[in-house]
Amino acid sequence: MENIYFQKEATPKLSEIIKGFWQIDKKEDVSIVREKIIPDGYPELIFHYGDPYKTNIDGVWQVQEPNLMAGQIKNHFFLENSGKSKIFGIKLQPWGLNELFDIDMSKLTDKVVEIPIEILRTLAPIKKIGTSTLTFTEKVSNIEDWFVEFLSSLNLKHFKGQDAVQLIIKDQGKTNLKEIRNDIDISERSLERYFKTKIGLAPKYFSRIIRFSHIFKLAQSDNKMDWLDIVFLSGFYDQSHFIKNFKEFTGEDPSKYGFDEKNLANFFLNR
Structure with missing residues (x-):
């Protein structure tokens, strides 16, 4: 069975911060596949709830953590699964990670890193929903509701x-x-x-x-x-x-x- 891909644009009321949501659900086929990731200009929050992935960005293969944030990638890199692929991702606007968590994005260039514990605590409801057994549509709806409330508590500025x-x-x-x-x-x-x-x-x-x-x-x-x-x-x-x-x-x-x-x-x- 091939990977099953899901994607959805963010609702307009969130589009100033979030571009969209995606999910990969590889339910049966556990063959190991090495795949290429090509830069697209958008940072991401990524939650793995299947078997671990390995990544090679700087010439060295490393096992990924389950909870990740990805900065801007300047060139292609490689991913390799170790079994079942189950991933939920949030593609943010290019300024999204900085606006939400005051991250200096220059320190995240060409990096996919474990989400810092203090940020992961904030995102705990998102992780719980994204890695649940809900359908993709249900996940997106519930996560959007959470983000609407969360953003209302922030004093976001427009630059x-x-x-x-x-x-x-x-x-x-x-x-x-x-x-x-x-x-x-x-x-x-x-x-x-x-x-x-x-x-x-x-x-x-x-x-x-x-x-x-x-x-x-x-x-x-x-x-x-x-x-x-x-x-x-x-x-x-x-x-x-x-x-x-x-x-x-x-x-x-x-x-x-x-x-x-x-x-x-x-x-x-x-x-």
Whole structure:
């Protein structure tokens, strides 16, 4: 039996902090599979309630803890299951982890780490729901109710840098950063500082990831496109520039990449 993937966008009243929810439930097939994870620009909270996973981000294989938070990843890395895969995840907006828990995101770049105990205490109701036997839809509904109440107790602030992030995402990473700074009236230094602390990447690199991830939406869309169309719509200068970026983020040539394969990389990048 293949992995069973579930996903749902967050309700509008939570979309300022949460992008969406996902679940992987591999009920029977326990074959060991090594899979690639490709950066998409969003941090996550992840709860394993099946058998452990191993991860290789920096060249060393390590067993993952069951309760994780993932910062911004700059390049692809690998995961390997050890048995049944049962995972519930919350994909946050790029600034979400910082806004919720005042985390310096520069310290989480290229890292997937155990959730600190003080944060895990706060998230205990979320963990309980996410790892329960409820259906995915029931889990999301209950977790959203919890987050609505939790967010009402916080004094969240809106920063100009957040507007820049939203503009980058809206234009699939193609807008010139100078134009964005002018549009929202923020200095280059202030924007760089915002991105370092609250996002974990430089603005230019974040834009590259968002532009790259748009390739997958185009390639997996119902309207089948040839590579020249995808190169143009993704905002690359030419095909060689496109291929170079694709290899940089995936380690593969785009002509050999399996966009229709049911794997974790395609599941995450198609959300």
